[in-house]
Amino acid sequence: MSRFFDLVSKPAREMGSYLPSPPPKQAAADTQPRLIKLDSNENPFGPSPRAMEAMRTALAAAHSYPDDDCSELRRKLAAFHSVPPEQVLVTAGSTALLGLLCQTMLAPGLNAVTSERSFVVYAMAVHAAGAQLIETPMRNDGFDLDAVLNAINEDTRVVFLANPNNPTGTMTEAAAVDKFLAEVPGHVVVVLDEAYYEYALHLCALRKVEYSRSLDYLRQGASVVVLRTFSKAHGLAGLRVGYGLGPAELMAYCARMRNTFSVSSVAQAAALAALDDQNHIGKTVSNNAAQAQILGVGLSELGYRVVPTSANFLYCDVGREASDVVGQLRNEGISVRALGVWGAPNCVRVSIGTPQQNQFLLKAASKIVAASGRR
């Protein structure tokens, strides 16, 4: 018997572990091409140059503890979103806020509801709080909000709606969210996870559909917490900074549960500068929209079923064991994500890269498809 099994808490004992993508292997020689990383929905253009500049400046003050409250960033975000600063909570990535919300709202005997095949961190955060996660079946590869409503019971405290959803890339339109929120009972907080907000907003504008009215719900006093992050379109995933916009009282409870000094001074400086660099966001989201089209068509022509995306990745059914395809692509120098853990053994999630990266991926994938046809 292991030494600590009986000593650790029940949630710690029963929790599974998250399997991030394996760290890219260090290239053995300069001649060996670097792995093209299309597995974690990162910005293929990197951080904004203004954020880089701000980070370099902030490094000189790295001996000082950061501002624990991220006051300047909070004020700036509040102004940016036209909400009071008390409704903004900055955390070390928005996943940290998922953890805080669960620690604050949940306990053994209580539950949270989400869809199956959604963001893996929901299960981790809920289980770490000793609570149960109820997952409802999907409809058309996206959230079935009627099923979510039906699953809510008196012990439910939180609903997670990933919009767009990761890993399927599907989006729930504003009208459907309006209707859903009107029916959610008062003892439930709805977390609107908008990690891909900038991408979705741009794609939805092109398609003339209404994406999100999340901040309106907050202004109207609804029990919603809107999650945004600097990890995706802003290209700062390695720095760990995200935030939530929610009712001031709930945000204050979550703030008490935070680790002290969890958002570094360098991350705060980078986020402040990234907010000012709307050029970088513009370049990022327009590349993404154009490439979503090109990559989607290319992968469909190879016989893959590609679900239309509202984010910066494509969910595709490759029609056979996806981990084989992922292994073959890795041998070609490209990393994408197999979705077996999400209960979709024939599916992969491919992040949308630069035009060159995507062409490289399409060439490699067509080579793999041709080879598998010859067998």
Ligand SMILES: *Cc1c(COP(=O)(O)O)cnc(C)c1O
């Ligand atoms: C990437 C992602 C996040 C953001 O995570 P960070 O902790 O801010 O890096 C949150 N929700 C979903 C659905 C995501 O895909």
